[in-house]
Amino acid sequence: MAKDERRRTARGAVLGVVVLMLASGLAAAAGATHPPDRFSLVVGVRPLVPPPHIPVPHASVPVGTWPITLADDPANGTVWVANEISGNVTVVNASSDGVLVPSITVGASPIGLAYDSANGDVYVGNYGAGNVTVIDAATHKVVVPSIPVGSGAFSIAVDSSNGDLFVANSLSGTVTVISGATNQVIVPSITVGSDPTGVTYDSLNGDVYVANFASGNVTVLDGATHKVIVPSITVGTEPEFFAVDPANGSLFVSNVGSNNVTVLAGSTNKVVGPGITVPAFPRNVVYDPANGNVYVATSGTSNVTVIDAATHAVSPWPIPVGSAPFSLTLDAASGHLFVGNLQSDNLTVLVPGTPLSPGSSGSSTTNFLGLSAGVGYAVLAVLVAWGVAGTALAIRFSRARTAPAPLQPAASATPPPPTNPPTNPPPGAT
Numbered sequence: 001m002a003k004d005e006r007r008r009t010a011r012g013a014v015l016g017v018v019v020l021m022l023a024s025g026l027a028a029a030a031g032a033t034h035p036p037d038r039f040s041l042v043v044g045v046r047p048l049v050p051p052p053h054i055p056v057p058h059a060s061v062p063v064g065t066w067p068i069t070l071a072d073d074p075a076n077g078t079v080w081v082a083n084e085i086s087g088n089v090t091v092v093n094a095s096s097d098g099v100l101v102p103s104i105t106v107g108a109s110p111i112g113l114a115y116d117s118a119n120g121d122v123y124v125g126n127y128g129a130g131n132v133t134v135i136d137a138a139t140h141k142v143v144v145p146s147i148p149v150g151s152g153a154f155s156i157a158v159d160s161s162n163g164d165l166f167v168a169n170s171l172s173g174t175v176t177v178i179s180g181a182t183n184q185v186i187v188p189s190i191t192v193g194s195d196p197t198g199v200t201y202d203s204l205n206g207d208v209y210v211a212n213f214a215s216g217n218v219t220v221l222d223g224a225t226h227k228v229i230v231p232s233i234t235v236g237t238e239p240e241f242f243a244v245d246p247a248n249g250s251l252f253v254s255n256v257g258s259n260n261v262t263v264l265a266g267s268t269n270k271v272v273g274p275g276i277t278v279p280a281f282p283r284n285v286v287y288d289p290a291n292g293n294v295y296v297a298t299s300g301t302s303n304v305t306v307i308d309a310a311t312h313a314v315s316p317w318p319i320p321v322g323s324a325p326f327s328l329t330l331d332a333a334s335g336h337l338f339v340g341n342l343q344s345d346n347l348t349v350l351v352p353g354t355p356l357s358p359g360s361s362g363s364s365t366t367n368f369l370g371l372s373a374g375v376g377y378a379v380l381a382v383l384v385a386w387g388v389a390g391t392a393l394a395i396r397f398s399r400a401r402t403a404p405a406p407l408q409p410a411a412s413a414t415p416p417p418p419t420n421p422p423t424n425p426p427p428g429a430t
Contacts, residue, residue: 050317053291054306055337055350057320059097063090063347067340069113069155069284070329070347071122073137079329079338080122080137081347082110089113089124091140092338094331097349101140106133114156116180118163123178125153125167132156132167134183144183149176155241157199157208159223166208166221168196175199175210177226187226192219198241202266204249209264211239211253218253220269230269235262243285243294245309252294252307254282261285261296263312276312278305286328290335290352297325297339304328304339304350321348 050056064083067090071080078100081090087108091101112125115137124133130151134144150169153176157166163180173194177187193212200209201223208221216237220230236255239262243252249266260275261282280300287294287309294307303318304325322341325348329338337350 050319050353052353053293054315054317054353055319056353057348058336058351059349060322061092061097061099061347061349063092063099063340063345064088064103065345066342067345067347068111068326068342070327070338070340071113071115072329072331072338073115073122074331074333075117075120076137077331077333078137079331079347080113080115081340082106082113082124083345084109084111084127089122089135092347094336094338095334097336104135104140104142106135106142107131107146112153112156112167114158114165116158116163116165117160118158119180121180121183123156123158123165125149125156127152127154127170129153130169132165132178147178147183147185149178149185150174150189154197155199157201159201159206159208160203161206161223164223166199166201166210166223168192168199168210170195170197170213173212175208175221190221190226190228192221192228193217193232198239198254200242200244200251202244202249202251203246205266207266207269209242209251211235211242213238213240213256216255216257218264233264233269233271235264235271236260236275240282241284243287245287245294246289250309252285252287252309254285254296256281256283261294261307273312276307276314278307278314279303279318283326284328286330286337288330288337289332295328295330295337297321297328299324299326299342302341304337319350321350322346 063081064086066083066085067081068084069082077094079092079094088103088105093100106124107126108128110124111127114123120137122135122137131146131148132153133142136143149167150172152169152171153167154170155168165178165180167176169176174189175192176185179186192210193215195214196210197213198211206223208223210219212219217232217234219228222229235253237257239253239255241254251264251266253262255262259280260277262275263272265272278296279298281298283297283299285294285296292309294309296305298305302323304321305318306315321339322344324341324343325339326342327340335352339348341348
């Protein structure tokens with residue numbers, strides 16, 4: 001019987017505490033900033049759904065095989081996809097998420113991809129062919145089938161100040177510079193680190209940054225003179241791609257081997273703070289100026305990880321996408337974030353979440369099952385009553401179990417006679 005009472009006591013106490021906590025969360029939500037016709041739920045500091053500044057999956061777009069790189073063309077409202085294994089390029093409408101051109105044939109193993117706003121061309125780095133194909137972004141026609149570069153053309157960056165293109169040749173350990181005005185090579189080879197993969201241009205300082213995958217460092221080039229100005233900045237293990245925050249020139253470097261992101265200050269070309277730990281295999285990264293997020297395609301988890309660019313804090317809300325996400329691009333006009341999933345052969349389209357209400361951080365409240373305010377407050381009243389009843393039940397069982405035992409008589413100063421006196425008297429007794 002005692003065991004049953006203890007179980008009932010524990011159950012009642014837990015029930016009362018849990019329900020009262022839930023009710024207190026609802027009460028806190030009542031004073032939070034949210035639309036007047038909705039009722040919200042607060043549970044600790046983490047909402048039941050991602051906060052509004054975290055984008056959410058919207059659509060899935062089938063493309064070619066192994067979509068490894070994406071590029072945004074804001075002038076024509078399109079997203080370009082380099083499909084490495086199928087050896088072609090797919091063009092997607094950035095607003096409707098529909099496929100405009102399923103396949104444009106290019107060179108072997110296309111990996112590098114960039115759009116040049118100065119001439120309206122798209123450049124495709126063909127890793128297996130050691131050349132670059134040029135496509136007219138408006139007509140989707142190939143205008144230059146092949147510009148010879150180094151071996152293993154992996155990525156391409158455009159210097160927006162002069163239209164030059166920098167091609168990272170991973171197998172030859174060099175960078176080739178192409179003039180966007182003439183589509184001719186102007187610098188055949190700039191030696192950098194071992195296995196250069198990612199390359200990006202920082203418009204604030206005019207520098208070009210090259211991630212050297214095998215040597216674990218970053219090389220900095222002057223975008224105007226094409227000279228190496230910083231041979232090596234040590235970052236994490238196997239650095240691969242960059243994202244640039246144009247507001248302050250910070251660069252975020254994904255390190256595949258150490259599962260973290262290194263931050264560089266573009267003003268000093270120095271590492272800022274320790275690496276930001278992220279889930280397995282961070283690949284492409286992109287910065288979103290609309291909300292200050294840095295998005296990381298973490299291919300080992302089939303998620304996109306979100307980092308606050310200002311605080312370097314990692315959001316507890318990973319965004320589920322397809323299998324083995326690798327590439328990212330952000331379409332500024334639509335606000336859509338496109339994710340290339342290698343193993344699913346598709347794009348996941350992420351759209352902005354609900355805009356934050358004035359005065360709300362979006363980090364603690366969320367709609368409670370879509371309840372209207374009236375129903376929400378009714379639920380609150382029921383939960384409070386339920387919690388009080390459960391707690392009272394626990395107290396009743398606790399009191400019953402701990403009722404005092406009957407009082408015992410006080411001990412006498414004179415010890416009571418023995419129940420069985422000895423049969424033989426002690427010595428000296430008469």
